[in-house]
Amino acid sequence: MVNKSRTPTKGPETTAPPDRGAPVTPAVHAAALTVVRGARTVIDDLAFDIPRGTVTGLLGPSGCGKSTLMRAIVGTQAKVTGTLDVLGSPAGSRTLRSRVGYVTQDPSVYGDLTARQNLDYYAAVLGVPRQERAAQVERALADVDLTSHADSLTDNLSGGQRSRVSLAVALLGSPELLVLDEPTVGLDPVLRRDLWNLFHRLATAGGDGTRGSGRGTTLLISSHVMDEADRCQNLLLMREGRLLADGSPEALRTRTGTGSIEEAFLHLVDEARATDPPNT
Numbered sequence: 001m002v003n004k005s006r007t008p009t010k011g012p013e014t015t016a017p018p019d020r021g022a023p024v025t026p027a028v029h030a031a032a033l034t035v036v037r038g039a040r041t042v043i044d045d046l047a048f049d050i051p052r053g054t055v056t057g058l059l060g061p062s063g064c065g066k067s068t069l070m071r072a073i074v075g076t077q078a079k080v081t082g083t084l085d086v087l088g089s090p091a092g093s094r095t096l097r098s099r100v101g102y103v104t105q106d107p108s109v110y111g112d113l114t115a116r117q118n119l120d121y122y123a124a125v126l127g128v129p130r131q132e133r134a135a136q137v138e139r140a141l142a143d144v145d146l147t148s149h150a151d152s153l154t155d156n157l158s159g160g161q162r163s164r165v166s167l168a169v170a171l172l173g174s175p176e177l178l179v180l181d182e183p184t185v186g187l188d189p190v191l192r193r194d195l196w197n198l199f200h201r202l203a204t205a206g207g208d209g210t211r212g213s214g215r216g217t218t219l220l221i222s223s224h225v226m227d228e229a230d231r232c233q234n235l236l237l238m239r240e241g242r243l244l245a246d247g248s249p250e251a252l253r254t255r256t257g258t259g260s261i262e263e264a265f266l267h268l269v270d271e272a273r274a275t276d277p278p279n280t
């Protein structure tokens with residue numbers, strides 16, 4: 001969906017296709033990005049890049065604006081201003097529809113269809129060519145480890161299994177960017193580990209450096225649980241609509257002289273408070 005209220009400005013100049021060795025734009029490029037909801041500015045002047053083929057964690061406390069930022073990136077959020085480019089095009093561009101997968105916090109699948117039927121349906125809606133549909137559906141089911149439940153009615157699956165059907169839907173068509181809003185919330189430790197392993201498999205590029213069998217997908221994954229940070233290659237740390245810092249977990253720990261991302265986060269909060277003008 002194209003957001004009519006925003007006025008995208010020009011992004012970075014590099015628009016070459018993702019050929020081996022050619023310069024590529026970041027998966028997401030944001031500058032002076034602001035979002036207003038109701039009377040409140042809930043995203044305030046963000047600037048960051050998300051490199052392609054990485055697993056990037058969007059971390060911050062509940063209510064800090066993670067879902068709003070994700071909605072802006074996938075083009076479903078109103079009142080977005082500033083620059084927000086996704087895979088080299090303004091967020092929400094029609095051409096991005098099949099290139100970006102998005103899973104919200106509420107699984108959006110039909111309870112009266114089986115997992116496989118849901119996937120068949122969404123594959124058709126997404127325009128996956130008929131002759132490729134069955135193979136893509138099977139691959140997506142296998143990716144999320146649901147092959148053995150493929151013919152169960154979705155209403156009869158557990159909450160975690162239903163979330164994985166939603167994730168499988170987002171994997172159809174092999175999107176270049178996957179935006180996942182708290183995908184591991186409420187899952188048991190084994191499933192969480194398996195999902196993180198899947199995320200890293202998806203992000204790994206094929207042997208020729210392109211999005212081949214290893215896909216080279218970029219993943220943006222939100223969580224309010226700081227202990228998921230070390231599973232990410234890159235982090236965006238948010239608080240109260242602002243970006244506290246971004247970089248690798250190791251770089252953030254080193255920069256703040258702390259031993260964990262939770263401590264780094266607290267250090268950055270104190271640092272921000274010390275530099276904020278009073279009454280903000």
Ligand SMILES: Nc1ncnc2c1ncn2[C@@H]1O[C@H](COP(=O)(O)OP(=O)(O)OP(=O)(O)O)[C@@H](O)[C@H]1O
Pocket residue numbers: 037038039040042060061062063064065066067068069224
């Ligand atoms: N329709 C609205 N009008 C005004 N403010 C809103 C509206 N919807 C959400 N907000 C506010 O926007 C802020 C960001 O919400 P958002 O859902 O993006 O946070 P979040 O970090 O994803 O939280 P959570 O982890 O709990 O999902 C919150 O403070 C919320 O209260």
